[in-house]
Amino acid sequence: MTKPAVAALAGLALLTAACGGTTGAAEQQGGPVTAGTFTYAIPADPGVLDPAQGVLSVTNNVLSVAYDTLVAVGADGKIVPALAEKWDVKPDSVTFTLRKGVTCSDDSPVTPTNVADNVNHIADPASKSPIYGVMVPAGMKAEADDAAGTVTLSMPGPFSFILESARSIFIVCGKGAKDRASIARATSGSGPYQLTEAVPGDHYTFKARRDYAWGPAGATAKELPETLVMKVVPNEQTAANMLIAGTINGANFIGADRSRIESAPGVNKQLVSAGNGQFFYHQGDDRPTKDPEVRKALTQALNVKELAGIASGGTGQPATGLVMDPRPCQGDTVSGHVPAFDAAAAAAALDAAGWKPGADGVRTKDGKRLSLRYMYATTRGPGYQAAAEYMADAWKKLGVEVKLNGVIDTKLSESLNSTQDWDVVWLPIGVTLPSQLVGFLSGPAAPEGANFAHLANKRYEQLVAEASKLPSAEGCPKWLESESALFETADLVPVVDTTVLVAGKGATFRVSAGSLVPTSIRLTQGG
Template identity: 25%
Template sequence: MTKTVARGLSLLLCGTMLAAVPSFAQDAQTGGTLRVVTYEPLCLDQNEGSSRNTQTALQDVYDRLVSEDLEGQFHPWIASEWAISDDGLSYAFTIRDGVLFHDGTALDAEAVRVNLQRWVDDKGAGGVPVESVAVDGNVVTVTLKSAYSPLLHDLSEPVLGFVSPASIEKYSKEDRCTGGPDITVGSGPFKVVARTSGQDLILERNDAYAWAPENAVHDGAAYLDRVELRFLTEDAVRVGAVESDQADIATGIPAIAVEDVEANDSLTLLRTEQPGIPWSFWVNQSKPALADVKVREALRIGVDYPSLIEAVFLGTATPAYSALTPGISFGYDAKLEGSWSYDPAAAAALLDEAGWVVGSDGIREKDGERLSLVSLSAVNWNNQQRELFAQGIQANLQQIGVEFTREVLDFATVDARFKANEYDLVDTSQSAAEPNLLFGAFQSEQLWETNTNWGFVNDPALDAELEAALATTDRDERIGHYVKAQEIIKDNAYLIPIANPQVLIAVNNRVQGVTFGTSGQVGSYYDVWLQQ
């Protein structure tokens, strides 16, 4: 499956760069301003708060230790080389010489240590079992408590971009989150020259840049003079901006605009499968009704997901059957496709068997309790299509006697509801290239305080697979464990996958070299250039 994905992606890339590919490096032109309309980052200091949107805006400001390509291979970047001990517990990174932050201070081993230590202290290293971070000359050594094979992947994520320690010391957390020139200081190919909160972020080429990742197309400074990122939340406005040539790239193209963008001669629509966990329902098993696997299964076959996907997503999503999307860099289990199909009669029979009897108002009851389910989602996980889709789910479930309501609330309220365990279902998707995403979503200890096991899944067999997959660096062995994990999740209906979303961006044809990053975000602008 990974092969098909890779092929799909290279087809996409060919589509955009076909003309330039044969003599790509020579043909690239320097100069120009790239205008991008996208979502606003949560926080400009990613250690304090991050989202995929954040990565799109900031991946060119901050450099990372290593670079991951779309095949899941790692390449030297700020670390010129690295060595992993045989027991997989110690990673020694040799830091490249001569790297400078935008403020002129050196990005040396000590600066790397400060950044990694901050990640460990503030974020618990995002669940990575880090024992210590130590410096010896130009070597930074990360020691782990237990083997954790996705470490290189985690270190390659835009979230772990290095911020100038001088800026961390000088500015408060709030200032760094809002960001601005002199505050948002990295070492990347572009530096921040202007920032208006809620409006835009203007980047300018860093002429001193000479430390591009090994897998980049070119060396030295970036091609573009400037990158102007404007933040527009309305889908239709972003589409309008790129259609009227007020922007060169628009992210988050809604399904209903796909036809128009494709019909536009000056635009190209780029799409990729979002890697990670599909848009799904996490099912709260601490609620008695949902602790019954029959009820969970009824929710899975009692809704006509494929037809709804066709009607609502208009070809920009596919039905999901696994806890991982086909876009994940490895480990997707294609065998699960078509594991179930819409069967309202069978769903009703399952609910009957589980003891839920249709009451006077058409909604099922058991021991005086109605089968009424509330699904929670946060505003920033939502979009118009998901809203419409939920109305279809509601109508389908009504027919088998299940009352379904979906509440979309701001993140703080959702967070409080999660903490108070006041929800039956959670609907969202998660994006990352690494199948280890499943650990955070289903391992028995990864509850909401630390991670996203909203379902209170507690299955020793599943835990064993997820933990074993972390203990080995052997790719085939890891794939084996994740395939088993997906089967366990499917067999027990721990997750009800809805749809595999696609990431859609519209790009003006004069823009060359646009790619996707590993977690489905728009890739780095470092190799991007404008035909003049």
């Protein structure tokens, strides 16, 4: 896995939005409004719009309205046709038969070669794509047969989620496929909308493609609003004001303003999962947390239930795993597998590990103080700051020196990639397949690889190796067990499944895996 993939994990995590669900259905009077404008708030500028470089969740949210994927995920979490009308899955490959009559936004046909070129471009080291090894599995290759109308994605060996991986690969077609620089602030896809205006930091305007008739499960653009505006609104309070006033039609809320939206009249609301919150221990050779007994003791010193409430502002749910909904493997990998809260046992464990309290109360061993540098992103709201302070206080009572280090997104990515200047990091994860985590949780350590925490859990690695050779459904028990293996040795500690309030006014829509589902948008009032 490439080094940029570490930044990809941080990016996918830091701006993860809603993950599934539909805004509460509003009564439609006379059917949907197709001549109006649907305005949707996004929390930050998406940056470069080339899908091969799309790291942040907000970027993929914007891309999702202009680009198609081979397959998609239905409202029930099952894989449904999109660009591909059918597929044939083998242990190490999947062959897709493309729909006929699909066109790009410049009216050129979408061919199997277009699809194959996208996958191979991302896999090409020269492209330096940060999504290689995450959205496109490491080792994947694509081969087209234009005469047969098929494209085959293959892996060097059996791979559980070879079909499911295709739902995350946006297909660039037409002129943009030949000139990637041309789509830095433009789109060239077969999706239901085409970008017509980009004003970085303010808004992105799209127009509906009325000839679009090849959406997921046969969705069309016939009932879509003529215009879609992605409005950059970094402040949730501002977004709440705009939604209540009716100047925007949709937004997601994770902070204090969600309570105001919940009681606002005329607003459709849906509470959905928004990824997870957990922290990692650095296991480099020079770190005290390389010792599993130290990691377990530190975990035992925390009341994770209280910590979850603090981190989420009381709006989260008990953590159940590492993969976002709709997850392919259903099950709770957390309960009974995280060291239980027991402050006395934590202190005894550190004593037994040779860490004795010093004159100032800080534990030492072989002349070295038990000191931890705790890093977290300041962009995730006040809950994470409060969670960091709560953890620091609990560990100080245990005799640990804690240095809090709140940083901006880019600094967090830099520390994960190269400087490695941390001992504990709070890092939400926003992936939809367990296979997307393997390179981050095993293999070469940073900075040579993507294993930023220097994890070396042999049981996890063995279970993943076994699961990877099985079809997704058959391999799920081992995939789930592999996550539990990480928690049992406190390699990382799952704390909370966060939630987000998806709200709409004058419109209904659906979100899936952090992105707006464009074919689900319906204006119920003139926009």
